[in-house]
Each structure stands twice: as structure tokens, then as C-alpha cells.
Amino acid sequence: MSTASVPVARPRRVDARRSALAERLTLLLHSPTFLIGAVIVLFWIVCAIGNTHLTPYDPLATNPLGKLRGPSPQHLLGTDSLGRDELSRVIAGARGILVVAPLATVLGTAVGTALGLVTGYFGGLVDESLMRLVDAFLAVPVVVVGLVALVALGPSTITVILVIGVVFAPIIARTVRAAVLSERDKEYIQAARLRRERTPYILFVELLPNVMGPILVEFTVRLGYAIFTIATLSFLGFGIQPPAPDWGLSIYENYVYITGGYWWPVLFPAIAIASLVVGVNLVSDAISQVLDR
């Protein structure tokens, strides 16, 4: 039945579009924001993986008589209030936060995504009531919710992950919902309904891949906030527990000494936290900018 004179259309642009992806990647690799961020994050990832293999001393080895020694050739970043080597603790501290924060964020993203997909897709009463609940939840700052929950449940790494995850879920749900709202009226969803797909299929196979962009961006942003929040909770004494070489905890433990001029056990973990959050956010910023183009 094909008529010879009617040419068959080939996807001539396939290569062009593929290379658009490649161009985005190059763009990312040429973005100074991304590069700086990535280098910082990578540095800490290496520290997290290398952990005690990279540290000059055992980060847990105490030496009460050698406490609070300033930076010196033996202890490049000095020692903390229990005489532990600060450099070793800063390096080893990367692991905890780089495990806990991503886990918490993944948890929050997973739950939030499911929630956002459902509320956004169904709309109506489900959406209204869930969103009001989310509003109520969000009326209280994350640190406060985290603090109260950890007080009640008792601080431990697992509870920190759970609490941060649960607290982030509504925030992520909101973003996902907004993305879903702009997707759900698209006609491919109607097409799916027309072939009578089940709701889970529509949600997870049709919708989800199309809202991955915002989810990815939100994930990286939340990751930054997770580090921020966990460090803050640790600083308040409700996060990661001793003797972990956690940065927030180190600041909490050594904070009382800064007025005495013992700034190093506070400043270096502080720089570590700041650099990691800034790094993650630079990466996140660069990704969202490139996705926007």
C-alpha cells in the first residue's frame, strides 16, 4: 500500500537532540560553579571513602594531656578537648554526614515524591486536605520539628535519618505536586486513561519520569539542607552522638572553648560543614541552571 512517491520520514534530528544532551553536559563541565562545587563535594566524598585510611591518627584516640593544642606540624589542625587529632576528625567526619544526609534525603524524596504524585494527580479533596496538612506541617521550621521529634524519640543516627526524611517529605511533596499539576493535564495522561491504565502505572510510569527534573533539583537542594539541619541538630546535641567525629557534634563539644582562644576545634569543622553545604548547593545550582536552558 505504500506509494513510492511518498517518502518515508526519518528522524533526522535524533543525533542533534542527543548531542543537545551532550552539550548540556559539556556546559555543566564548563560551568565554574559546577566545577568548584563538584571539586569540593568530591574532596569530601574521597575523605568519606578513605576515612581512617587517610587520617594521620585514629580520630577516636584520646589524649587528655595533649588536649587543645594549637595547629602544629604534628597536628596540622591542632587537637580537640580530648586531645584527639582535629585533622583526623575532620577527615573522618565526612563519612557520617555523607551517609546520613543522603539517606535522609533519599527517604524524604521517596516519600515526598509518592505523596506529591498522588495529591497532584488526584487533585480535589485529597489534594486540598493533604496540602493543608502539609501547610500545617510546614508552618513549623524544620529544625524545630526535628528537635522536638528527636527529644521525644531519643537521638540516634537512625532517628535522625527518619526524622529528617519525614520532615522533608512534605516539602518535596509540594515541589513534586507543582510539577505534577503542570503535567497531569497534558494529553499523554489522557491517552493513558484512554487505554485504561491503572493509576499506579499512570503515576509511576507515565508521570514520574516527566517530573524527574524538578525532583532531581529538589533532591540536591534538600541534600544541602539535610547537611545543614543535621549539623544544626548535632550542634544542639540532638543529632549524631559521641564519640563520632561528626562536625556539628565537634563544634558542640568544643564550642565552649572558643572564647579562651581555642578556635581550631570549632573553626575547622565549621569550615568543613560550610564547604560541603556550599559545594552541594553550587552543584545543585549549576544543575538547575543547565536544566533550565
Next chain:
Amino acid sequence: MTVDAVAAEPVVEFDHLDLAFRVRGRWRQAIRDVSFRVEPHRSFGLVGESGSGKSTLAMCAVRYLARNARITGGTVRVAGRDLRTMDEAELRRFRASTVSMVYQNPASALNPSIRVGDQVAEVFRVSGMAASEASDQARTMLETVRIADAGQVMRRFPHQLSGGMLQRVVIGMALAPRPQLLILDEPTTALDATVEAEVLDLIQGLRRELGTTVLFISHNLAVIDRMCDRVGVLYAGRLVEEGETATVFEKPRHPYTVGLLRCVPRWGLRKDEGALDTIPGLPPSIGAALTGCAFADRCALAIDRCRQEPPPLYEVGTDHTSRCFRHEEADQLPSAPAPGASPPREREQGAPLLQLEQVSKTFHQDGHDIHGLVDVSLKLGHGEALGLVGESGSGKSTLAKVLLGLLEPDAGATLEYEGAPLAAAVGHRRSDQVRSLSIVFQDPGSSLNRRHSIRRIVGRVMTKLLGIRGRRREQRLEDLVDSVRLDKSVLDARPPELSGGLMQRAAIARAFAGDPQVVVCDEPTSALDVSVQAAILNLLAELQRTRQVSYLFISHDLGVVRFLADRIAVLYLGRVMEVGDADVVFRGPHHPYTEALLSAAPILHGEARTRIRLEGEVPSAASPPSGCVFHTRCPRKLGEICERQEPELLEVEPGHQIRCHIPIEDLRRILTEPEPPAVAGSRPD
């Protein structure tokens, strides 16, 4: 401004202009060596497919370039001045007095938080006029663009005005400083045909009145034909042909122009009379390296030379240039093959395939009832194509969705398919019924899941609706993409990797994947360029012929509907105003609304017959007018009865129904009347 002083030199002059955009880190050439000039008091049209660089050229003429744009060569002179040499203050004065611009979307062209009057007055304030005087001038200007109650309108914010009204305001604002040059960039593309016609009339009138030079940009050849003295055809950033509009459209000398002109469904052409001409392939993407003629890949006349060196500009007639080595043979561009001979369809006897009775659909929004559909009854026969026309918001898509079961109609509606009742919701329909109805949406970009491969998108339908899997499915998939004239490699592509036309073909493949009996096509070509549109229409016609499906074909383009539809239903505010065989509906006697739609349709080659113009815009479906819902805009309103009583949809001749108080005889008489009746706010000249 004295007309004679500048008469000697052109108002706009592009001289070997090159321009590039920086995209994803690379400079990409978008305008290539464009030269043309517009003489004073003339109107120059720029046509070309989307992305050909029309708007970019316009922006060059006001030196308002995107941040990532750079002029890489050539000059632009407006009113004798080289724009590139102006400093800030000069540029400002120049913009204030010499040139104005109107663009596509009037709603975004006005500042949402400033009153309309102040925005218009601002134009006068720039030249140092006092506030009260500026405000008076603004009112006068608004009256000039025929805004009734200008005083009222001036106190409004943009969001309180309709699209047509806004565009008038914008045009008024543009003309306020009496510029030498007015640039119109698709000024009516966002408007309904009826409103478009009105706005074009207005522009035409004012231009003559004020003697303004116009640069008119449109992708619509008919609009250019109507509005412009000269035309330039832009292709991939190159001006491929330029000349007097009449000459160029009459005797095009570039294969691209020839192709473009042939793509448009000629007035009255029907699918059984022949296929539409098409231009295969795609324009090169922005920044592509071009060694030869940019069009060579798509040109049936192309010879080796065309691919090796860029053709120079040939003088092909008086003031007529073409950038083609084979400009002399351009009109010998091969035509589409003879019709696939779909024989004129015999009038269907017996039971209709699909029947809708008393379908109404009321939406509830913010406490308002919006009557999307009101008592619609329609039939669709076996293998029949029913065209559905009407302005935006008339309920076309709503009807399609009700039919498919995506929207549940109000209680009291009956839907029957092959004599069996059809449940309202798709979830409650029998699976053979679900399979039998399918749809091609308007925008393939949003109707195909951009994260899934075409194989998955189309194959999933086969699996879900036909239960076919594995090897058999693969076989069928290949057959299907073949029958929609797609290459098999498309199966592995994802929608964003495809052009609009290819995507729409894939969407058509999906619609046919479940072996449907009825395919709803909701404006399947309006998101596409004309060259692509023609191919899609041909394909739809061919598929109907080979697969014996029925279409519910929705479009606002009467030419398109005419080409494809066997019967036509005209909707207005959710009501069927007229329904009948396509020939009859086009020939008349018409419902006044149908008549107005036909009059408004811009037609190439002076075929147009301006009969009646509609005033204003469609009333809100939340509060439709009393009586005949059309009475507020009807130029043939009888009188008080129209406001009081809603007319019945009456069968005026066999197979032809009209909903109007005017007796059929009178409607027939109108048809033969030589002189169109005067319309309120009449022609400017």
C-alpha cells in the same frame, strides 16, 4: 514628518545582515546575509516557517536583541540611520518617534500592573507632553483604533480586557507617535479567525490613513497576501525570494515558495480530488553549517551544484529576486501524485456508527456554571469524517472528550455506539468499545510521553487494548509505522528527538494502534507548520481510505476541514448552530455564524469574499446571552425575538440543519445578494 523628505530613501534597509545566537556555549548563525529594503508607505511581508528568523529580523530593526545575540556582519538602517552607530539617547529618541512594534501576544505586551490608559499615555509623555494632555491624546488614539467607551477602557488593567481589545490597544499605542515604521510580528496569530479578520481590517485602514510603512511578519501566506505589497520569503535565516506580493504568489521563482504555496489546502480542495503537495524533510536547525542552498535537502529540483555552493541572488523579474540556481524551472517542481482515488462517498444508509443525543456538559468553576456543551445531538456514520468547527471555547474539545469518555456529560445524555449504549466514563466501557474510539491530539509534544520511546508508546496500546505481545507486536508495530510513513528507527527514538511532524505521525500511529473505528482528531495540524500540515492531512486521508475509519475532525481552519470532512457541524458556545454535508455547509445557505466564519477565513489568491464581519468576542460560557446565544454578535439579527427565544435546530433541507430564526428562504436570498451589508464600525476606507 514630511512624507516627501524621506520618500527618496527606504525606510528600512537590511544590508547583508548576519546574526548569531549563543546557545549552549556555541555561537549559532540564525540570520545569514539578509538584504532587503522597504520603501516608504509600502507594506512588506516576511513569511517563513517557524524558526526561520522572522522575529529576529524584526528585533534587529529596533535594535532590541536578545542578550545572547550578536550581529556578526552587515547593517540595518532605519529611516536612513545605521542602528549600530546610535548611542543610548539617540536610540531612545529613535524608538520614541520613528519605529513601533506590535507582537503576537497582546496580553503579555502590556504591563499587568499599570492601567491601560497610563500605558498609552506614556507614549505621549516620552515626548515631554503634560499628563492631562497625554491622557486626552491617549483617549483619542484609543478611539482611533475603534475602542468604544475609551474612557472606561483607559481605567482598566490589561487582564480586564479581551484579547482582541488588547491588541487594538497595543496597535493604538504603536501608532500613537505616528511612527514612520510599524513592525507587526504575527499580530493576529493568537486571535480567533473572526477577531483576526477584524484586527487586520483595522490595521489595513489605519495604514492607509496614516501612510505608515509596515513590516508585517506572518507564517500565514493568506494574511500576507492580503496585507502586503511586497513579500520576502525567509528560509533558515536566508531570504530566498523577494518581490511584489502578487508576482511572487502568482509566479513564484523559488522551489520553497512554490512548495509553501502548494501546501496550503486550496479553497475547496477535497481529499477525494487529490492529495496536498508537501515539502518533505525539515529546515536545517539553527547554526547548521550550510555549504550549498539551505533548501537543497528538501528540494525535488536540487542538483549537485545546489549542495556545493550557495546560490546567488538572481534578478528574476522586475524587483523580483530569487536565490535559486534553477529559478527558471521553479514552477516545475513535481506535484503530489494523483489522488489515492477515494471515491466520493455514498450517502450512508442504515444505522449510524456513533450517535450522541442531548449531550450537555456543565463545568463548575469558582461557583460559576460554565456551559461547555448544551444539548448537542450528532451522528457519525461508518467511514464518515465529521468536521467540527467553531471559535475557541465553543466546546469542540469538550465534545471530543465526552465522546471518548474522558469527561462525563451531564445526566440525560445518551451515547450509542453501533446501537449499543456507551457508558459515560471510559473505565466503564466495554473493552471493544474502548478500542474502537481513539484520538489524535493537537500538540504531539504533550500527547506523547517525552520520556518513553515511540516503541513503548505505540506498543503499549497494542498490549493493553489488543493483548498483543512479543514478536507479533513487534511485527505489527513495524507495519504500523510503515503505514504512517515513518522509518523504523523512529521506534527507538523518544519524542523530543523528533520534529513536530514526526511526532504527530507517531501520535497518529498510536491512535491507530488499537484498530479503532472512530478516530477523533482535535486540531491535529494546528501546532505544525504548513509544509508539515499538508503531509499529515494527506496521511489522515489515506488512512481513512485504507482503513475505513470514521473521523471526528476538529479544526478552526476551514480550508483544512473542507479538505477532510464529509459533513460539518458548527459549534457556538457549546451549541450546534448548523450541521450538514460539507458541500452544503460551504455552499450555503448558511447560518449567519457560519457565514461569518467563512468570511473571516483568510484565503490566498484573492479568492476571499468578505461578506460579514463579527463584532467583539465570544461571550462567556458562564453567562451565555438569552435567546439565541449568537444574537449579541449577529450582523443579521432579526430583532427582539432573537434576544428572547432560542431557535430550534431545524432541518432546512435534507441532511442540513440550521439553528436560526431567519427563514431559510431569506438565508438563501442573502447568498445571492451581490452587496455585503454594512457592518457596524465599518470598513475604514
Next chain:
Amino acid sequence: PAPAPSTPSGSSSVKIKRGGHAAVGCLPPATALDPLKVDDEGGLLLLSQVGEFLSWSGSSLVLQPRVAQSWSSSSDAKTWTFKIRKGITFHDGTPLTAKDVAATINLHADPANGSNALSVFKGVLAAGAATAVDDVTLRVELEAASGNFPYLLSSDNYNLIILPANYGGDFSKTFNSCGPFRVTSYQTGQRMSVQRNATYWDKNFIPPLDTVDYDFYTDDQSRILALQGKTVQIVSHFAASDGQALFKDPNVKIIDSRSANHRQVHMRNDMEPFTDKRVRQAMALALNRPDLVQGLLNGKAQVANDSPFFKVYPSTNTSVAQREQNLTKAKQLLQAAGKGSGFTVQLSTWRGFEIPDYAQLIQSSAKKIGVTINLNIVDEATYYGNAVFGQSIWLDSLMGITDYGHRAVPNVFLGAPLVSDGPWNAAHFKNSTYDGLVAQYVATADLSTQRRIAGQIETLLLDETPIIFAYNYDATGATLPNIGNVRMTGDFQLDLRSAGFTS
């Protein structure tokens, strides 16, 4: 550096000028100021400023008479008679008599009132035991002999400020007692303001300061900052472990007072692996006590010898040898106990003072003898739970660190945490010989006999090591250099009766 010798109360060492306003940076009271309920440092400090006790247990650990002029006991140490001073008036002007004192004692002794002092009185003093013989004579009949009974009614039992006989439970509104200062305003969570009590009974000790503010600071850091920033002139207490900055600061005067404040590291004697005393001994031998004293507490502590007989107590038998770190011996002991390859235990404690640091130091010491310790550090309320067996991490955990405040005599430390039926016996230590020795010790009033029995107890506890007592630390506070005569007790009660700006 040697601790400042404690100057006997009453003798001014510096010249002070009268008048002025001073601010004290102190911990906020954890609860409303109720003499019955106060059990925290912030609260007891404030009570000591407003209230007056029968006697004052200063840094010498020798009682100084206050409301009581003198006291004596029957020969069996079961009946005690106190002579009450005449001419004392409450802040509201009513005169104080022995009736008020008896009422106060009985108030605390009645279990129905849930006084915090009950734990001290338990088994010694029952409700109604105190009677006013006349306006100036108070007699107290004990349930069991107690050689050190006056300490139980002294400032050492910080709840026991003397209240009027008609006390109605509204102290946090009236603040009516007979101490050197009277309250002018009280803002919960922020500060208490007082003015000198011009009618204070001891005319030699009418405070030179006109007014004093007690500003509440939750954490040590901000208190220290406030002192350095001269926002406050006196800091009632900072943990010696946190005070690094102040010890170095030439613009700050440290006040410190030897005390019996200490931490007990209990090991469950009834649970593996601590059922074997050799394992417990090994744990104790792993600690380097001088390092702890220096490193953890900046030298403001003394090494302890795994019994509550700290060097500060006059009754302590110092001839018993001090236990020292000996890793080799510790490993041998573990080997002998069949734990040569080490083991893993969990150490529970709560987050406060230097305790988490101490826990981490124990952890790394234990590591040296092959013992892995996991830390479980919770908040205070969680750690103590309901404070009864089965409902308290403190009493149920395999190993834990518990904070014990200062007591002027070791009786409480010898009893509740160590005797077989002791309510705080977190170590689950059951030893009848020990119980007998303690009973003997408590009933003894004579110092040399006390020392003899103490020697036996010390030896026994060193051998059994149910609990590690590694150090007892000084009470440390600080003032600006222009403030003089601030004195402190081991309980961090301040004696500002002669404090003021130096002239």
C-alpha cells in the same frame, strides 16, 4: 597548682566597700523555686541566697552554726537537741522560733509532700520526729543512730531552708525565709533580683552589696562570655572541664572549693561480663586517673580510690593505697577471668557537664585492654527514667556513669548506691560484710573510729570494685578581680554575705 586554701567563713580577707550592685551569672532553676522540689544547681543556689539553714556546711566541711546556735546528741546518737538562735525574723517580719524549725523539718520528712530531701531522711527521720520543746529548743528523735546527723539538717541538705510554721506552699510567690537577701523581682527563665536583708540576724554579715541580680544562663559558654564581657561580675559555677578560658584569663579570679562532687561508673555485678570481680578490677586499672584530673578537669579535681571516701572527708583513711593505672595487670586479670580476647559492652550515661567526655575517655582507655565500649548517651530525664529498678536506664544498664553531687559526709554515698537493698544500687552490688561495715560507720560519732572502719570499707571496695570512683572535683566559680569575699560550698551555694566591690 594547689587549690586555694579555704578560708574560714566570717573572716574577711579583703577590704570591701559597702554598696553597689552585682550580677551573678548562674544556671536557670530547672523548675519553679519550691524548697520542697528544688533538686538542681540553679534552684539550690537561689534558695541559699534567700533562705537560712540551721547550720552552714562551708568548704572546710565543718559545720558553722546559723539558725541553730549549738547542738548535741544523746549517747546512742538517736536523739539530737538544737539550740535555736533568738532574734531572727523572717523577711515578712515575723520572728522565728523553734516551732518554725520543727515544722520545716517535719514538712520535708512527710512522704506525702514528696520532698526532695526525703532520700536523705529515709530510715533516719520520720514525719513528726522534730518537736519544739520551747521557742529556742528543738528536739529530733531518729529512727536509727546517726553520728553525722547535724549535716542532714545543714545547708548540705539544700532544700532545708527554714520556712515559717504556717508555710502554705507559695514560696515561689512570697520568697519568705530569713536569709541574707530578700527577693525584689523574679522573672522565670531570666533573672532573680534581690536586695540586702537589712534585718539579717548576724549584724556582722549584713551584705555590703545593695542589690544583686542572678542572671540565668543556660550554658557555661554564655556565662563565661558574660563574665569576660563584664555583663556579670560573678559566675556561680562553671565546669572545670569547660573553664579553659577562665583559667588563662588574668582578668578573672577563680574561686574554688574542694568538694565531694563525683561520678560513679557502675558495672552490673550480677551481669556478664562483670560478675567476675577481676573484670571489674581490670576496668578500673585501665584508667589513668591523674590524666583524667589534668585533662578532663584542668587539675581542679582529686584522684579518688574507687570508694566514696574522698580525700576531702576528715574520716577518710588515707593509709589505703591509691589504685593506679596498670594495663599489664588489667590484661592479666582479664586473661585470668577468661576474657583475654576482650568483649563488648554498652556504656550508658547522659549528656551533661564533662560526662560525655569522661565516657569517651573511658572508652578509649578500655580499648587499650581490648574492651570495646559502645556509648549510649541520652538526655538526663531518659537516663534516670522513673528511678526505680526496671524503669530506669541508670539502674538497669550494664554499665553507666552517674553524677553525684557534693555531700558533707559520705553517708549517702556509702548507703543508697552500695548497700544490698540500696535504692540507687545501679551496680547491683550485694555484700553483707559491706552492709555491716556501713551500718557500723553510720552509727559512729567518733572520728578515729570512723577512720578505722573507713579503712576496712575502702579495702573491701577496692577488692570488689562494684563502682569506679575515679575522681572528685572542685566546685569552681569565678569573679571579676574587683569583687572580693565570694565564697562557695561544694554544692555551688554562694555565700555573698560579706562579698562586695574591693575598695
Next chain:
Amino acid sequence: MARFLIRRIAFAVITLWLLSVLVFLGAHVLPGDVGRRILGAFASPRAVANLDRQLGVDKPLPVQYLNWLSGAVRFNFGSSLAYRQPVSSLLGPALLNSLKLAAVAFVIVVPLGVVGGVIAALNRGRPLDRIITVSGLSGTVVPEFVSGIVLILLLGIVIRLFPVTATAPPGSGALTQLYYLILPALPLVLVLFGYIARIARAGMIDALDADYTRTAYLKGLSRRTVIWRHVLRNALLPTIAVIATQTGYLIGGLVVIETIFNYHGIGQLLFTAAQQKDFPLIQATVMVIGVVYLVATLLADITYSLLNPRIRLGGAR
């Protein structure tokens, strides 16, 4: 407009109610016996049970909730377990203090952030833009306790520019109080600056790229006029709403800042309440924080709608 307002207020009320349920449930699902908390670890179980009955905490949850809610609407949140004082008498002064601190931070940061964002947008893509955005971003993401400590070290201890506590001596004048509040406000300013600047920048860029801006330029208006008359108005409108939502983060930050600076505000109150597991106080504090947030966003929305003709004058036509 009226419709919008009613709807908006109704939403706020519903949200508030949900918040009260969440807070109440939170405090009751969490472990902890009220009687035990009051009487302390060493009280007898009988006394604890007695007290529980007196306080009504042995009643079914819905009854307790209603009791609590009916008190809460009258600003009566019961008694603090730790302080044994009406919670409201603690909350009032603390809230006032926090509002003072927040106000100082806002007064500094809002103009700074908006101006920063506007400048960045006007220099889009240039180094100045990058500097503002990246430094803003860095300030935003660094926890307050980190920046707070560094600021204390620098401004309070090394160069002694500001006092290191937040509370001015009693009886000091407004200016002195302000002086004491600047250092604690700075970490908050750092956090918010980047955020506000970012939003203002985005709003500006949207407005700069909008067709109506092009229209304005093509009218021949000067850049100045275009920006002041056409761009800023539309650009900064969304910023208002965003600034209000930042009160949430602000209060989160207050917990830390007030702890570091020993400032008797709602954050410190919450932190001590949390440490002491003083649930009535926690409940009330969290509730008050939520109310402050909701009121702030409500006010912002109302301001926004008053300034936005689209909402003020209702839908199209």
C-alpha cells in the same frame, strides 16, 4: 477580592486547626508521663498516678485535646511542667524578645536582599551578578551556628565591635538594646540575604525578559524609567510573599541563635523546654511559632493581593 480573602483566611484557619492537632498528637504520642515529669524521677508511682488524674492527663485523647484547644484559643496553654507557671506568662515575654530580634534582622536584610537581587539581575551574567549570587547562596546554606560562631569570634572577641550577648543590661534604652541585637541578627541576615536576593533576582529577570518590558523600551523610555516604572513593580511583588515564608526559617534559626547568644526568646524557650521535655511548653511554643508563621504568610498574601490588580479586581472581564 473578597472571595479570595475569605478563601485565604479560611485556609489559614484550617491549617491552624490541623497544626493544633499535629502538635497535640505529637506531644501525646511522644513518650513521657506528665506526672512523672512534674514529680521527678524519685517520686512514688502512686503520687505520679494521683497527679496524672488531677491534671486530667489520664482522660481519653479527644477529651484532652478539646480541653487543651479550648484553653489554647484563650492563650491558656496550661502550666509548664518545669517552671510550674502558666505557659502563657513565659511565652509572652519570650515572643516579644524574639520579635525584636527578628525585626532587627528583617530591617537589615530586606532592603539589602532586594537591592542585591535587583543589582544582580541588572548585571545578569556579569561578575557582579556571580559574586552576589554565589556569596548569597553560600550565606544561605551555611548553618547559623557556624556563621554565628565565626561572627562572635571576629566581631565580638577579636575586634570587640559588638557585645557577645544579646540581652542588654536591664533598664537600657532602645538604642542600646538595638546595639546588642545587631550581632545576633547578623547570622540571620546572612541566611536570609541570599534567599531574598535570589527571589528578587529571579523576579527581576522574569520582568526584564517580559514582553511588556520590551514594549516599554520600544516606547523610547529610558532604562531608568523602564526599571522603576515597569520592571520593579512586577518583579518585587512575588518577593513579598517569599519574604513572609521566610519567617519560618527565621524562627528555626532563632533556636540556634538564641542559644548561642543566650537570648531569652521563643527559640531558647523551646530549646530548654525540649531539653527538659516540658511538653505543655513545647506544645505551646510550637503552636505560637506556627501561628506567627501563618499570620505572616497571610498578611503577605493579603498585601500581595492588594498590590496585584489581577487579584484585587477579580478575574478577567
